[in-house]
Amino acid sequence: MTDVPAEEAAPRPVRRRFRPVPPWAGPSTRLVHGGLLPDLNAGSIVPPIYQTSTFRFPAPFSEAASHSDVYLYSRNANPTVEGPEEVIRDLEGGESARLFASGMGAIASTILSLVNPGEEVLALADLYGGTTELLHGLLPRYGVSVAEVSEPDARAPETAVSNATRLVYLETPTNPLLRVHDIARWSRAANSVGAILVVDNTFATPVNQNPLALGADLVVHSGTKYLGGHSDLLAGAVVGPARLVDQIDPKRVLGSPLDPFAAFLLHRSLKTLELRVARHNEAGRTVAEAVEGHPGVVRIHYPGRASSEEEAIASRQMRGRGGVLALSLRGGAEAVDRFLKHLQIVEVGSSLGGVESLASVPVQTSHTHLSAEELDERGIDAGCVRLSLGIEDPADLVRDVTEALDASA
Secondary structure (H helix, E strand, C coil): CCCCHHHHHCCCCCCCCCCCCCCCCCCCHHHHHHCCCCCCCCCCCCCCCCCCCCCCCCCCCCHHHCCCCCEEEEECCCCCHHHHHHHHHHHCCCCCCEEEECCHHHHHHHHHHHHHCCCEEEEEECCCHHHHHHHHCCCCCCEEEEECCCCCHCCCHHHHHCEEEEEEEECCCCCCCCCCCCCHHHHHHHHHHHCCEECCCCCHHHHHHHHHHHCCCCEECCCCCCCCCCCCCCEEEECCCCHHHHHCCCCCCCCECCCCHHHHHHHHHHCCCHHHHHHHHHHHHHHHCCCCCCCCEEEEECCCCHHHHHHHHHHHHHCCCCEEEEEEEECCCHHHHHHHCEEEEEEEEECCCCCCCCEECCHHHCCCCCCHHHHHHHHHCCEEEEEHHHHHCCCHHHHHHHHHHHHHC
C-alpha cells in the first residue's frame, strides 16, 4: 500500500476560489463567466455536477472535522451549488449568498433564523400565499407576533413600524397585484427601529431591480421562477451581508439545501437571465398596452399602473417592469373560465418566470387559503387572472390574449 502524497491529504478549501471576472464586465458577461471553479472542473467549460451526498475526508477525521473550509457533506457545502450562489451574489451586489431547495426554504430559513420569540414581524398584506401561511400559520406557534400592513398603510412605512418590529418583509412588485413599494423609504423606516428589511425580489429579478443597493438588508428569491427560467427546477436564494447570511441556519439543521443537479440546471439558466428578462419585459409591456381599454377587462395590474405615486417609485428603482401582469375580467369567475379555455399559446399553470407563458387564477391557487373577506380586502377578485408572459413572439402573445378576451367578454 503506497502512502498518500502530502498534497493530496491537505484540506481542500471550499470558497473564494472562483475564477475572477474583470471588474469592467457587464451583467451578461458576469452571468456567463461567473461562479466557475477552474481548479475543480478539470478544464471543462461547463461546471461538472458533484452528485454526491458525502466526500472523502482529505485528512484524519478529527483534523478534517475541525476545518470549515473542506467539503464534508453536501447538506453543508457542494461545489456545484457554490457556482450559482456566486453568480446570484454578484448580480445582486451582496457580500454573501446561500441557496436552498425552494423559495419557501429560503424564506422560512431566513425568518426562523433571525426572529426570536417575543419579537414581531411586520409584513405586507399583499404577499404570496405560501409566505402568508408561514407568517400567520407557523410563526405565532413559536411566540413570534405578526403585524400585517394594509395597502394604504404601506404607503407610510414610518407609521407602520414600531419598537417591537424585529423584521420587515416586503414583496415589490407584489403577488398577484404587482403593487410597487418604495424600498429606500422602507429601509429608512426599518433602520429607525433597528429592524431587518427583507425584500422578495422574485418578480423583478436582479436584472430589473437591486434591493440591497436601495437599502434592503437581505434579498430573497424563488429561484424556481425567473432565475431558473425553464420550469424544470426548484430553488431559493438569500443574498446580503455575511453577518446576516451566516446567521441563517448556520448548521443547516432545517435541512433545505439545494440539490447538486438542480444547482447545475440553475447555473446553466443564469447564463441567459439578462436575455430572457429583456424579452419578458418586452412581452409584459406589449400585452399590457394591447389590452388597455378592452371591454372584457375591468382593471390591469402591472408595476406602476396603480397610481402616479407607484409609477414614480417604479421609474426610480426598477430598470424594467418584468413579464407578469394580472387582469381583472368583467364577468368574474365565469369570464375567467371562458378566457382560459380559449387560450392557445398561454398554458394554464400555477408558476411564473419560465420561457413559456402561463396563466393562473390566484383565488384558485396561490391565495386559495384566504377567505372571501380577506380576498376583498386585498383587492383580489374572482375575475383576476395572473399572466406570466414568456419569451414567445410578443405579437403572438397579444393575439392569443386578446382573442381569448374577446371570447370571454
